[in-house]
Amino acid sequence: MSYSDAVSADQRLVILEALEQDSGYSHNEHVLRSMLEATGHHVSRDMLRSQLAWLEEQGLVTVALVGETRVAKLTGRGEDAARGNARIPGVARPRLI
Numbered sequence: 453m454s455y456s457d458a459v460s461a462d463q464r465l466v467i468l469e470a471l472e473q474d475s476g477y478s479h480n481e482h483v484l485r486s487m488l489e490a491t492g493h494h495v496s497r498d499m500l501r502s503q504l505a506w507l508e509e510q511g512l513v514t515v516a517l518v519g520e521t522r523v524a525k526l527t528g529r530g531e532d533a534a535r536g537n538a539r540i541p542g543v544a545r546p547r548l549i
Contacts, residue, residue, distance in 0.1 A: 457542075458544075459493070460503070460542070461542055461543055461544040462491075462493070462544045463488060463493050463495065463503055464503055464506070464507060464512075464542065464543045464544070465533075465534070465543055465544040465545075465546065466487060466488055466491050466493060467484055467487070467488070467503060467504070467507065467513075467524070468507070468512060468513075468526065468530050468531075468533055468534035468543065469534050469546065470483070470484055470487040471484075471513065471524060471525070471526040471530065471534070472526055472530075472531055472534035472535065476525075477525055477526040477531070478523060478524065478525040478526070479523070479524060480518070480521050480522065480523045480524075481497065481500055481501065481504070481521055481522045481523070481524070482521070484500060484504075484524065485497070485500055488500070501522060504522060504524050506542070507524070507530065508524075510529075510540060510542070510543075511527055511529050511530075512526070512527055512529055512530035512533055512540065512543070513525060513526055513527060513530050514527060534546065
């Protein structure tokens, strides 16, 4: 696995975990960027939107456009990946403490 693949996989996990922690399993892209920054991932809006599109293609989230803002919602498959109950190539595994 290359460095950029590892970074992308971790970013995707952070997004899924952030969605899983919300009571509605949903966040807008501004909150998700803040969560990524809090874990050391400084991404552009375009990069976040690319990650959300990838996650949606894999069936891990759904993405709705509200005005000009994207809102992601976790799917059941995405929840399984966030909790480590499913292995998805391209998504890092959660770290157990």
